[in-house]
Amino acid sequence: MSIDLVWLRQDLRLADNPLFAGPLGEHLACAYVLDERWLKERRIGAARLGFLWQSLIELRGRLLARGSDLLVRLGDPSEEVAALAAELGARRVRVRWDPGWEETRAVERLAPRLAADCELECLEGGMLFTEDDLPRPVEALPPGFSGFRRRLETVTPQYAGSIPVTLPPWPPQASRGLPPLRWVDVRAAEWSASSLGGFRFTGGERAGLARLNDYLWGSGAVAHYAETRNGLVGADVSSRLSPWLALGCLSAAQVNDALDDWEAERGASDSSRWLRFELWWREYFHWAARQDGRRLYGGATPPDGGEDFAAWCRGETGLPFVDAGMRELTETGWLSNRARQNVASHLVHDLGVDWRLGAAWFERCLIDHDVASNWGNWGYIAGRGRHAKAHRFDVLDQAERYDPQGDYVARWCPELADLPPGNARHRPWRHDPAVFLPPPSLSIQEEAAP
């Protein structure tokens, strides 16, 4: 009896998933391991864990419908997968290559733990390109985004693969299922996003496909992406596909193909081109993470961030535009790109706090946390690692430009909502709207950013 074990990580979907493609064994087991260190070290917060669990539950339903199932365990991923492969007597373990040093190490640590007759197969997928598509080796890719894009713009991106109709049955007597979220983390089980975000994210492949479909064909909001993408309020100002892309409930090729279809019917426009451009930024950070390995995280443990960092996390810096963003982040698990850039710039360049603390906080809070995109974007703003130049934003100027009436601030900082619409709502204050401080000497220049 031949048994295959599929180890799922950031690829929680059935469609266009190379792990389910090609000939499979007579029996198939599918497993996800939640790294216990994420819980112990509080690297995964309630919102992110909740979205992950929804995605796993939905994936289980889809696997069951095709004759398979899902097993979810908690522990050290390499050890748990090795133990499971041994229990099952698996002939092969399949896993997708994920960027990120820890993720790569986990696969490397698994290899020597497997029985001699168990093959470890590491596949690529989920991205626009595979390593074979690259015109030169990964290590030789240009360090900056523009060079990367120039190098690859003549290469045709991967097309999305199909969805399996049936899958091999579950190995006899093998355990299956996932623990209730309440047993894993009661806060995550009880957490719900604030309705002020104006959009409800639901984990899983089905919800991801529905959002893609709605953004392109339902509301058709993609047609205005070029004008709205810097918006701060509203369900449709940007695609909001990031949480599904981050967990692999959707692949980049699926989004790219859908954009091709949309352009074929409605015609290519600045909007469709801008959205594709953003997928390229994602791609760039992924390959950069693969090149950088451990350097992506910036080396040794960062110094303590003190009260400035704590106030930033709480959304109590006294700078309304920043506080609004930080509160939206903790109350919804998501934040627009414009707000991310500003809160990150303020932490690093105005408060002088180490960028790695900000990246770690985002990692805990964001439901779309993606190692390469998060740590890569923080390094880009801080000007660390491969990014020689820092990217600094004048937060007051940005507030006036992107939130001219102060509506965004009023939405997330109710203590300021009674102030007249306009710049009054952006003035720095001391957590008492009556006491305004003179504007701090904030940065002046804004750089071109993703």
Ligand SMILES: Cc1cc2nc3c(=O)[nH]c(=O)nc-3n(C[C@H](O)[C@H](O)[C@H](O)COP(=O)(O)OP(=O)(O)OC[C@H]3O[C@@H](n4cnc5c(N)ncnc54)[C@H](O)[C@@H]3O)c2cc1C
């Ligand atoms: C400090 C900081 C941290 C970030 N952390 C993450 C993260 O952990 N996960 C994440 O997916 N994105 C991250 N981003 C990138 C970006 O902010 C989000 O991808 C975007 O806001 C998600 O909203 P959307 O899906 O509506 O994006 P859209 O504007 O609709 O773009 C479509 C897709 O393109 C990709 N994309 C867009 N902008 C970027 C970018 N700058 N870098 C990489 N990919 C991009 C995303 O997958 C996104 O879903 C970060 C940006 C900053 C400045």
